Amino acid sequence: MASANAISQTGPVRFWDRLNISTKRVIWAWAFLAVPIIFYAGIRFYPTFQAFWLSLTNWDLLRPAQFIGFANYQKMFADPVFWKVFQNTFLYLIIGTPVSLVISFVIAYYLDRVKLMHGFIRALYFLPFLTTAAAMGWVWRWFYQPVPIGVINGFLSSVGIPQQPFLRSVDQALFSILIPAIWAGLGFQIIIFMAGLRAIPSTFYEAAKIDGLGDWAILRKITIPLLKPTTVFLVVFSSIGFLRIFDQVYNMTSNDPGGPLNSTKPLVLMIYQTAFSSYQMGYAAAQTVVLFTILLIVSLLQLYVLREKK
Amino acid sequence: MRKAYVAGLAAGISFIAMGAARAVEIEYWQYVFDSRVQAMDQLIEKFEAANPDITVKQTTFPYADYQTRVVAAKVAGQGPDVVQLFYGWTDQFVNGGLIQPLDPAVFPHEEIEADFFPIVSAMKRGDDYYGLPTAVRSLALFYNKALLDEAGVEPPQTLDELLAVAEATTKRDGSGNITTAGITMDMAGQDHHWWREVLVRQNGGVPYDAEGNVAYNDAAGAAALKFYTDLQTEKKVGLVGFMDEGQAAFRAGLAAMTIDGTFRLGAFADNPFEWGVVELPADANGMRSNYSSYFANGIGATSTGEELAAAQKFLQYISSPEAMEIWLETVGELPARRDVALTEANLADPIRGPFLKGLEYAQTTQFYDEAAQRQTAIDMVNRVLLEGQSIEDSLAQAATAEQAIIDQGRQ
Numbered sequence: 013m014a015s016a017n018a019i020s021q022t023g024p025v026r027f028w029d030r031l032n033i034s035t036k037r038v039i040w041a042w043a044f045l046a047v048p049i050i051f052y053a054g055i056r057f058y059p060t061f062q063a064f065w066l067s068l069t070n071w072d073l074l075r076p077a078q079f080i081g082f083a084n085y086q087k088m089f090a091d092p093v094f095w096k097v098f099q100n101t102f103l104y105l106i107i108g109t110p111v112s113l114v115i116s117f118v119i120a121y122y123l124d125r126v127k128l129m130h131g132f133i134r135a136l137y138f139l140p141f142l143t144t145a146a147a148m149g150w151v152w153r154w155f156y157q158p159v160p161i162g163v164i165n166g167f168l169s170s171v172g173i174p175q176q177p178f179l180r181s182v183d184q185a186l187f188s189i190l191i192p193a194i195w196a197g198l199g200f201q202i203i204i205f206m207a208g209l210r211a212i213p214s215t216f217y218e219a220a221k222i223d224g225l226g227d228w229a230i231l232r233k234i235t236i237p238l239l240k241p242t243t244v245f246l247v248v249f250s251s252i253g254f255l256r257i258f259d260q261v262y263n264m265t266s267n268d269p270g271g272p273l274n275s276t277k278p279l280v281l282m283i284y285q286t287a288f289s290s291y292q293m294g295y296a297a298a299q300t301v302v303l304f305t306i307l308l309i310v311s312l313l314q315l316y317v318l319r320e321k322k
Numbered sequence: 323m324r325k326a327y328v329a330g331l332a333a334g335i336s337f338i339a340m341g342a343a344r345a346v347e348i349e350y351w352q353y354v355f356d357s358r359v360q361a362m363d364q365l366i367e368k369f370e371a372a373n374p375d376i377t378v379k380q381t382t383f384p385y386a387d388y389q390t391r392v393v394a395a396k397v398a399g400q401g402p403d404v405v406q407l408f409y410g411w412t413d414q415f416v417n418g419g420l421i422q423p424l425d426p427a428v429f430p431h432e433e434i435e436a437d438f439f440p441i442v443s444a445m446k447r448g449d450d451y452y453g454l455p456t457a458v459r460s461l462a463l464f465y466n467k468a469l470l471d472e473a474g475v476e477p478p479q480t481l482d483e484l485l486a487v488a489e490a491t492t493k494r495d496g497s498g499n500i501t502t503a504g505i506t507m508d509m510a511g512q513d514h515h516w517w518r519e520v521l522v523r524q525n526g527g528v529p530y531d532a533e534g535n536v537a538y539n540d541a542a543g544a545a546a547l548k549f550y551t552d553l554q555t556e557k558k559v560g561l562v563g564f565m566d567e568g569q570a571a572f573r574a575g576l577a578a579m580t581i582d583g584t585f586r587l588g589a590f591a592d593n594p595f596e597w598g599v600v601e602l603p604a605d606a607n608g609m610r611s612n613y614s615s616y617f618a619n620g621i622g623a624t625s626t627g628e629e630l631a632a633a634q635k636f637l638q639y640i641s642s643p644e645a646m647e648i649w650l651e652t653v654g655e656l657p658a659r660r661d662v663a664l665t666e667a668n669l670a671d672p673i674r675g676p677f678l679k680g681l682e683y684a685q686t687t688q689f690y691d692e693a694a695q696r697q698t699a700i701d702m703v704n705r706v707l708l709e710g711q712s713i714e715d716s717l718a719q720a721a722t723a724e725q726a727i728i729d730q731g732r733q
Contacts (some may be wrong), residue, residue, distance in 0.1 A: 026400075038640065063714075073393045073416065073418075074396075074414060074417060074418025074419075074420070075392055075417070129598070138593060153566065154433050156564070157565065157566060158499065158500075158561065158564060159495065159499045159501060159562065159564060160495075160501045160576070169495070169497055169499065174497065175497070175499055177563075177708075179563070180562065180563040180708070181706075181708065203610070210463055266509075266706075267510040267566075267567060268510050268697070268700050271700065271701075271704065272700075272704045273701055273704050273705065273709065274699075283692075288390070289691075289693045289694070290691050290693070290694055291389075291414070
């Protein structure tokens with residue numbers, strides 16, 4: 013064994029010795045980089061491309077996949093439920109992202125000036141982010157119940173307002189789910205915004221004050237423009253989060269997932285049901301391709317809009 | 323010296339191992355549910371004692387993963403020898419080549435048809451049976467004795483009495499909100515079976531025709547749907563979503579009646595109030611119906627030779643009267659053989675009795691995709707209650723949606 017190694021080593025060793033130091037460095041760097049790249053290629057990229065192929069088949073787990081062209085896509089675009097789900101997904105995004113960013117910025121902006129019990133208040137805001145989405149979903153689900161157990165309806169009834177259906181309404185359910193979803197993400201966004209605020213050099217503010225600028229002008233001319241990298245990061249991060257919303261919806265409507273009448277169903281939940289409840293893997297793959305495309309477009313669009321103007 | 327000793331020991335062990343290898347090992351698969359796993363452990367122990375040359379290995383998976391695991395194992399060529407499946411999955415399992423037909427020489431059709439409840443026919447495809455159940459489930463009306471006594475009413479026997487009892491037991495606050503429901507309304511629970519196989523039939527219709535196509539889109543279906551939604555809109559004795567789930571409302575003592583299955587007996591056992599069970603209410607003419615379902619055991623497609631023989635023996639044992647008694651005691655599910663189920667003692671039992679009587683006239687829906695078909699029933703009721711759609715339109719829309727699922731399932 014040992015002698016066999018010694019013989020085979022002579023070739024490569026000589027070849028290795030002939031290389032100069034910078035080439036060696038590059039080879040070493042790539043050798044280390046190869047591990048995560050191979051891992052990613054196997055775990056992420058290969059399945060992604062496989063999904064593109066699957067979306068053109070009628071695979072149902074049991075029988076071998078047959079190529080059926082774009083039949084899954086035709087079926088999907090002709091399905092009113094898909095368009096409803098598509099609309100829901102964008103509602104989560106276009107309401108969830110701006111609302112959560114505005115609230116978290118306002119809180120971070122004022123929290124930054126609070127000195128009294130600063131750490132404690134910050135911890136309170138961060139706490140929901142640490143909570144499991146499933147547990148939180150169930151707590152809110154019970155908050156929204158009708159009387160006699162629903163806390164919110166109990167309060168409404170006691171002050172003489174008729175009780176609201178919340179999760180049992182096709183109009184209110186989506187917003188009822190968005191509220192805890194936004195609340196859960198606030199802690200993280202506040203922390204990031206505060207870090208961004210702290211990173212703005214105080215000399216800018218001092219200079220502005222000397223020039224006699226008011227608070228509003230300072231906010232508009234200095235704080236918000238200089239926070240741009242933070243904002244870009246949070247917009248992309250939170251958009252992807254809302255586009256992929258699942259836990260809150262599934263846990264708050266698990267008797268009728270995405271209901272009532274699909275009024276809260278996001279794309280991810282539809283994919284989950286198609287794949288793991290109806291076992292239509294090909295159709296689910298087609299839906300996944302659509303989600304992938306949306307995520308890609310939204311991310312690129314945001315990076316373009318919020319890009320650094322040189 | 324020591325080396326020789328160790329070698330000798332190793333040789334001895336391998337000799338014993340060879341002896342053990344001559345015995346057949348078969349694998350049994352079911353999903354994780356505590357009492358079911360315990361019951362199966364008992365059955366395996368007794369079976370192995372009677373058949374020392376066969377060992378049975380029980381493998382379990384969480385319910386949510388179960389079907390996927392069976393399929394994945396088939397793809398990998400390592401399927402179980404005996405496998406548990408819901409009767410509604412039979413088409414998928416047969417089409418996917420996961421299970422094989424039962425050999426009529428070992429499981430004669432006349433005996434199956436004479437001894438088991440007729441619902442076992444749901445396991446038949448063409449001329450072949452693909453599995454046999456150990457236990458079956460049926461529905462009944464659970465009632466809260468304390469709430470009925472308080473209102474001074476008796477458990478209902480007919481649908482009219484059901485409405486009267488529900489009205490008498492419903493409590494409302496000053497704004498008219500329900501604080502105690504007369505009856506739970508939960509299509510996501512068992513109510514969709516009650517609607518499909520009981521209410522539609524009691525109104526003179528059938529849910530599906532002889533070919534298995536949707537047949538409830540008529541006056542009978544509309545009357546059945548109206549009866550159900552009227553509970554909330556007209557009679558105001560129930561509210562969909564009250565206490566989140568029907569069974570939760572009943573357990574909390576905030577609902578006087580709920581329709582549920584035998585499998586709920588365990589969960590209701592420690593309710594902090596007295597409760598009872600009666601058969602599902604009859605219509606005005608005394609006509610009753612019920613929905614029954616079951617998990618059957620089938621033989622894996624990959625099982626051959628002496629493993630197949632062992633698997634057949636094991637399936638015979640777990641479908642035997644003795645196994646059914648053990649299952650009834652441990653799990654609480656009803657025996658699938660008539661003579662084991664319909665004993666004097668069982669029929670006289672205040673809890674088992676109503677469920678057993680229900681089995682005599684029970685129907686078994688042939689599902690293609692149970693979750694999706696249930697969803698059509700949930701949506702049908704929601705369209706009427708939440709969007710104010712007319713009964714007829716909602717019914718027609720549900721019929722179209724469900725027929726599409728059935729057509730898809732047949733492909």
